[in-house]
Amino acid sequence: MSITFKENEVKEVKFEKKTSEEIGLKLGKIKIKNAKFGEKSEILNRTLIINLEELRSLLLEDKNLKDVDVKIARPGESKRIIPIKDVIEPRVKVSGSGKIFPGFFEKSETVGIGNGITHVLEGVAVVTSGRIVNFQEGLIYMNGPGACYSPFSKTNNVVIVCTPVNGMDKHTHERTVRLAGLKAANYLGQLGKDIEPDENEFYEYLPFPKNNSSYSLIPRVVFVHMLLSQGLLHDTYVYGIDAKGILPTIISPTELMDGAIVSGNCAAPCHKHTTYHQLNNPIVEELYKRHKKDLYFVGVVLINERTDWSSIELASSYAVNLVKLMDAQGAIITEDGGGNPETILMALCKKLEKEGIKTVLVTDEYAGRDGASQGLADVTVEADAVVTNGNANQLVTLPPMDETIGELDTIDIITGGHNGSLKSDGSIEMEIAGIMGSTCELGYSNLTTRLR
Amino acid sequence: MSKKKIRVVHYINQFFAQIGGEEKANILPLMKKGPVGPGLLLQKLFNGEAEIIATAICGDSYFAENIEEASKKLISLITPYKPDALIAGPAFSAGRYGMACGAICKAVKQKLNIPTLTAMHPENPGVESYRKYTYILPTTTSAKGFKEVAPILSSFCLKLCQSGEIGFPEEEGYIPQGFRVNVWANKRGAARAVEMLVHKIKGEEFKTELPMPKFDRVSPAPAIKDLSKAVIALVTTGGIVPKGNPDRLEAHNASKYLKYNIAKVTDLKSGEYETAHGGYDPVYANDDPDRILPLDAARELEKEGIIGKLFDYYYVTVGNTTAVASAERFGKSIGEELKKAGVNGVILTST
Secondary structure: OOOOOOHHHOOOOOOOOOOOOOOEEEEEEEEOOEEEEOOOOEEEOOEEEEOHHHHHHHHOOOOOEEEEEEEEEOOOOOEEEEEEOEEEOOEEEEEOOOOOOOOOOOOOOOOOOOOEEEEEEEOEEEEEEEOOOOOOOEEEEOOOHHHHHOHHHOOEEEEEEEEEOOOOOHHHHHHHHHHHHHHHHHHHHHOOOOOOOOEEEEEEOOOOOOOOOHHHHOOEEEEEEEEEOOOOOEEEEEOOEEHHHOOOEEEOHHHHHOOOEEEEEOOOOOOOOOHHHHHOOHHHHHHHHHEOOOEEEEEEEEEEEOOOHHHHHHHHHHHHHHHHHOOOOEEEEEOOOOOOHHHHHHHHHHHHHHOOOEEEEEEEEOOOOOOOOOOOOOOOOOOOOEEEEEEOOOEEEEOOOOEEEEOHHHHHOOOOOOOOOEOOOOOEEEEHHHEOOOOOOOOOOOEEEEEO | OOOOOEEEEEEEEOOOOOOOOHHHOOOOOEEEEOOOOHHHHHHHHOOOOEEEEEEEEEOHHHHHHOHHHHHHHHHHHHHHHOOOEEEEOOOOOOHHHHHHHHHHHHHHHHHHOOOEEEEEOOOOHHHHHHOOOOEEEEOOOOHHHHHHHHHHHHHHHHHHHHOOOOOOHHHHOOOOOOOEEEEEOOOOHHHHHHHHHHHHHHOOOOOOOOOOOOOOOOOOOOOOOOHHHOEEEEEEOEOEEEOOOOOOOOOOOOOOOEEEEOOOOOOOOEOOEEEOOOOOOOHHHHHOHHHOOOHHHHHHHHHOOOOOEEEEEEEEOEOOOOOHHHHHHHHHHHHHHHHHOOOOEEEEEOO
């Protein structure tokens, strides 16, 4: 049986469709030069003023917290912060759907793929500290030789020092500190809602290019973004969902800018992706810079990092399927954490290359203090294009500072430190593995290695 | 005021010293004043800035068979000349000579603390053994290439002595020593990655920042024929230590492994043992340390006669961002100890 339509039944429907150049996310950057406490929380002459008590009482609404203190550490000050769990940039949605960190405070709405404006308090970072949750928490120096290794030595840091109620288990402690950080960031972000930004950046919506478009001739590139998700205390959240349980999925890069991915991990400070890195993803920024010039940025594939081989096999194959569906010719794969995740990094590389999709891997190394050891736990011959963000085992000696925010004696037990790290004069001998973001595997900084 | 001339000692073998060929390869270390053989050209190329004050000579076979003694003897002969630097070779593709050049450079650097350098073909076994301890310049396989390498050797020597600062292999021309050194790039990692990908897709030239190393493959030992007579040991990289971590096993990049007596222990109880590992959630390990080091299960197997005996000690380290070189060292050493103690098999648990 065949179906025939009468001609007058077919009506032409006309959409008033905007082009992709008109749809996207506008990031309004408010360049904050200073931060201090004051009577009223506001932004005045590009100075962030915080009413300490108001912020404290907001955070203390969480009954898991016994006490909260807030400290400010500015670039150049003789201060160091330790132990640090996460770093977060304050942002606010001015228009468009959803709220920053969707899934945490606003369950039902996605963010940032259509029209929208987000304001950013550039130059400010919320830093969560306090009693240590687990070994893998880091350190930031605001001055001296330690400051060159962390991007957070150059931000005005609002440090949230959390003291949990007595007898709290580690998992509740982690969640409590994570939520406190997000709440503080949202509180500060709100202050920028009505401020005229200093700079506006526009990130267009990325539809798959049509076959006959002028862009069908330039190579299509996907960003394969690995997320640490090895179990409690080593987790990452996508729209509030624990990434351990997700299949690889496609996400718009503009959703990352609105906080769709949140760090919940206490992994090695040098190379864990903090929430700040997730918001300011450098791979996304660099791909946009060349978008429609010498590449077409098709989108982001998220993949979790499970520890068992069967999950790794499945997830890597599924991610490759997505990259193929997106008809990509090239992919940048970034690792989150080290050791076990290298098996996933290499599996992705091997499988993508086998499909003829060219890859570049972004990682860091643990090559020993002398740099003579092999720096990765797994390798594959197909990995012929690798960017390294430094050797985390490099030893540094950092001088004492006038003030330490947090608990200095944790240096002896955190990753990067060792028994005896803290010297009697207050200086610290440690590996840069303990410095927040020193060897960031998203390529946020300029550190790399060369063979000598 | 004229600059003080740099005092150089040159090391060569019996052949280049024109003493003889293979039949003289057993001659003992000796010294001659001033330059000899290839040293004459080097001396000329120094152009008055340096001077070969003496030439140290040794037979290739003697050196290869008595590396320690030959090095010791040569050092005692060289020391009185108070040299500022040592040049050895070039050895080209001569294996024993290459090893001797590498060994004397290493020994002189360590004992006299002066710069040393040598030259040989990149595939000479002396490169792999000694590149970490000295500077090795690449040469052709045969001595025919001496004229080309001599000016590079002499100017490298002058630079090493005068500035003391040597850049990276690409700029300076020496064979990489094998150390990965942190440096600051002009662009951030993300920009470099995107650039590299564009080049790779277009089929243009690109250079990886981290060439993949050759991975060691360890072939498994033959199966144990009769488990019921075998001594089995427990070894873990999961950091299980007695409560309080009395020997301070590091949470990451472990510098050591430890062993603990478990002859009288049947079960690792929470509160008596714990994990020192900083790379995983410790809650479940501390709740029941047998989850990482399965002592309770092993004792059951022992009781049931499935295994002959559980070894009286367990070995532990932390495999968290620990350099592969350390892990290799621990593994070899633990293996040797277990073998000596008559252990037939190991249950190795990781996290």
